[in-house]
Amino acid sequence: MNEPASVGPAGLPPVGQPHPLLADRKRLDRITSNMDLTIQRTLYGHLLGDGQERLLHGGASARDVLQESLLDLLRYDPARLTTSWEGLSVIIARRRAIDAVRESTRGRRAADTAAGDPDQVTVVSFDALLDEHAGAACSGWDDPEQAFARNEQQKALRRLIRELPEPSRTIVSALHFEGRSRVEIGRQVNLTPQRVGQIYTKTLRELLEKAQSDPDFPTDTPRGEMTSS
Amino acid sequence: MNDRDFSGAEAAGRIDAHAEPTITDPVDAALASYLDFLEGLAGRPDLDQLSADDRRRVSAVIGSLLAGRGIELDGSTPSVEALLAGTELESLLESPDLARGDRGQGSGGDREAAQVDAARPIDRERARVERIAHALRGADSRVRVTAGPHKLLGPAVTVTYLDLQIVFFPAGGHSPVISRHTRGVLSRVLGDDAGLDYVGAVADDSSEMLTQLLSASDLSPAAATPSDDMQLRWPPVLALPLALRAMLELAAPVWEPFVFDTSRLEPLQLADIASSATHRVLARETSRAYRSDKGRAYKSFAGSETAFTDLIVMLATSRPADAAVADALDRIARDAA
Numbered sequence: 001m002n003e004p005a006s007v008g009p010a011g012l013p014p015v016g017q018p019h020p021l022l023a024d025r026k027r028l029d030r031i032t033s034n035m036d037l038t039i040q041r042t043l044y045g046h047l048l049g050d051g052q053e054r055l056l057h058g059g060a061s062a063r064d065v066l067q068e069s070l071l072d073l074l075r076y077d078p079a080r081l082t083t084s085w086e087g088l089s090v091i092i093a094r095r096r097a098i099d100a101v102r103e104s105t106r107g108r109r110a111a112d113t114a115a116g117d118p119d120q121v122t123v124v125s126f127d128a129l130l131d132e133h134a135g136a137a138c139s140g141w142d143d144p145e146q147a148f149a150r151n152e153q154q155k156a157l158r159r160l161i162r163e164l165p166e167p168s169r170t171i172v173s174a175l176h177f178e179g180r181s182r183v184e185i186g187r188q189v190n191l192t193p194q195r196v197g198q199i200y201t202k203t204l205r206e207l208l209e210k211a212q213s214d215p216d217f218p219t220d221t222p223r224g225e226m227t228s229s
Numbered sequence: 230m231n232d233r234d235f236s237g238a239e240a241a242g243r244i245d246a247h248a249e250p251t252i253t254d255p256v257d258a259a260l261a262s263y264l265d266f267l268e269g270l271a272g273r274p275d276l277d278q279l280s281a282d283d284r285r286r287v288s289a290v291i292g293s294l295l296a297g298r299g300i301e302l303d304g305s306t307p308s309v310e311a312l313l314a315g316t317e318l319e320s321l322l323e324s325p326d327l328a329r330g331d332r333g334q335g336s337g338g339d340r341e342a343a344q345v346d347a348a349r350p351i352d353r354e355r356a357r358v359e360r361i362a363h364a365l366r367g368a369d370s371r372v373r374v375t376a377g378p379h380k381l382l383g384p385a386v387t388v389t390y391l392d393l394q395i396v397f398f399p400a401g402g403h404s405p406v407i408s409r410h411t412r413g414v415l416s417r418v419l420g421d422d423a424g425l426d427y428v429g430a431v432a433d434d435s436s437e438m439l440t441q442l443l444s445a446s447d448l449s450p451a452a453a454t455p456s457d458d459m460q461l462r463w464p465p466v467l468a469l470p471l472a473l474r475a476m477l478e479l480a481a482p483v484w485e486p487f488v489f490d491t492s493r494l495e496p497l498q499l500a501d502i503a504s505s506a507t508h509r510v511l512a513r514e515t516s517r518a519y520r521s522d523k524g525r526a527y528k529s530f531a532g533s534e535t536a537f538t539d540l541i542v543m544l545a546t547s548r549p550a551d552a553a554v555a556d557a558l559d560r561i562a563r564d565a566a
Contacts, residue, residue: 022321025309033306045299064363067312074318075436103367150296157293158302173302176294181268201260204290 020078021085030152031086032070035093037151039065042097045179065100069093083144090144090151152218153211160207167191168203175200255279259287267294315357317403317434357399357433358384361469364438365397368470369477381418382428388473393480395473397429397440405430405441405466412448419445427476429469437468442476479526503541507534529565536561 021028039062072092073085081088161172167189174180174188175196182193182200189196211217255278262274276284313319362376365388372390379385382398389395396418400411407415407430415428432439442464467475495501515531517524540557543549 019321028309032309032312036304036306037300040301040304041296041299043299063307063312066307067316067360070309070312071316071318071436074313074321150292153293154297154300157297158300161302175264176297177300177302179267179298182264197261197264198257200264201257201290204293205256205286208289208293 019074021074027085031073031089032066033155034086034148034151035069035073035089036062036066037154038090038093038147039069039097041151042094043101065096066093069096072096086148087144090147094144094147149218156211156214156217157207160211164203168199171196171199172203172207176204256283256286256290259283260290263287263291263294311356315354315360315399315433317436320434354384354399358386361397361399361431361433361438362386364469365473368473371481372473372477379418381414381421390477390481392424393477394425395427395429395442395476396425397431397469399433400430401434402432403435404439405432407441407443415443416445416448419443419448426480429472431469439466440469440472441466442472499545500538500542503545504534504538507537507541511537526565530561533561533564536564 021031043062043065069089069092073089076088076092083091161169161176164172170189171185171191174185175182182196186193186196191199259274259276259279262271265271266273276287279287313321358376362374365372365374365386369390372388375387375389377385377387379387379396379398382396385396385398387394387396400406411430415430418428419425427442427444430441430443447463464472464475466472490505511530511534515528517527536557540554540561543557544554
């Protein structure tokens with residue numbers, strides 16, 4: 001995970017030739033919102049509950065990372081493209097987000113630093129933050145086009161989850177997106193943890209079945225299936 | 230017992246007191262076990278016991294669960310226009326073809342982006358300043374970066390470190406051009422504020438945000454130098470973070486801490502210790518392999534050992550007035566010049 005954030009040469013398309021993504025706004029909008037999800041997953045996927053704020057130390061935000069990622073994507077020379085724009089967007093967004101976490105954790109004291117130890121001797125690396133759960137959550141990044149398709153699925157699911165009645169909406173949102181524990185959610189909605197887990201799995205299975213019956217629901221795309229133009 | 234000391238696998242094997250349905254479906258049981266795993270209550274469940282069909286169902290739910298972590302349910306993505314505002318790519322969005330685009334229509338478009346775009350007008354000046362501030366924040370952890378309007382320059386970003394103060398402003402263009410008019414404005418800006426050391430003109434239409442830093446002496450009509458060399462050069466145009474770093478290296482160098490020699494056996498005499506420390510520090514600093522102005526600046530302190538020693542003794546033995554300290558420092562600076 002030591003690759004630089006920039007994956008291609010910076011440069012605008014030649015004069016007179018519109019950038020293929022700027023000429024196809026539907027596609028660009030879709031890619032931009034997908035990059036947003038990649039960045040959110042990378043920046044906040046390891047924050048398992050505990051009410052942690054979605055902020056990065058040093059003042060950077062997911063929006064800053066998204067802006068840098070979009071600029072990287074649009075500066076990429078189309079002639080050098082070897083994958084789809086969708087796949088490239090996942091790679092760029094993920095690397096930019098990793099860089100942002102590295103930057104924000106540089107020089108922070110580790111949680112287990114003894115009181116009285118000097119500040120400058122302990123550094124929390126991004127890799128240290130990626131615990132077992134985050135590692136699991138990151139699986140699938142090795143195939144960027146599949147990661148893109150999974151983000152699209154999450155966008156579709158997110159729309160369906162928003163329409164759920166309470167308390168299913170709260171339960172699914174808190175467990176699925178925020179990674180909060182069933183005990184914590186149970187206290188909030190006044191249900192036992194067992195019931196929270198049951199409602200979550202039942203609702204998510206139903207939503208997935210409903211979503212998959214929609215012909216527009218994105219399926220995991222095999223490598224190379226997307227076009228590179 | 231803590232918040233997470235609850236096992237979903239236990240729930241799968243008993244009837245709950247609140248008449249909750251018992252988990253008998255193998256897919257639900259496997260998912261409950263996986264939630265236990267995610268909450269740190271159990272090890273990773275073995276899905277090999279499931280039939281191929283059930284394993285596929287479980288994998289689909291788990292894959293979806295993992296892919297959703299960290300995403301905001303009610304979050305919305307800023308529009309492309311808002312993201313590109315203030316960047317060198319902004320102009321590419323202004324063509325009539327793109328403005329007419331049928332974004333947000335049909336199944337492929339992102340309706341969320343279109344809704345947000347419609348609801349929130351783009352503040353271009355703010356976006357330009359935010360982009361400059363963002364680039365500066367990553368340049369050096371010592372500095373404080375504040376975005377806010379300057380009374381003469383308009384939207385600007387102020388960088389401070391101790392008493393060093395630099396104001397950066399978006400100048401547009403692909404390279405920073407200091408016109409006669411701009412030169413006049415910058416002279417006024419630096420002349421009006423004695424605490425302001427540099428002004429940075431940022432060509433924020435360039436991808437690297439090329440920056441020209443200027444001080445009052447750079448803009449003065451005539452300058453006298455000890456060598457009578459009148460060809461004063463402006464600092465080089467650099468990418469924004471590099472321009473700040475270069476300036477900090479010159480104006481606020483990092484001094485390594487002086488380590489006291491604890492093996493010293495002689496009686497402690499302040500003047501001796503001060504002299505020893507001065508000689509060691511100056512020998513180290515004047516021998517640095519810096520080039521150009523910086524190299525000359527560091528080497529110029531050679532021979533100032535006595536003046537530094539006197540200053541240390543004065544500061545350690547009395548409470549000198551600020552003016553006396555300033556005089557002593559002035560003397561050292563003059564000798565070095």
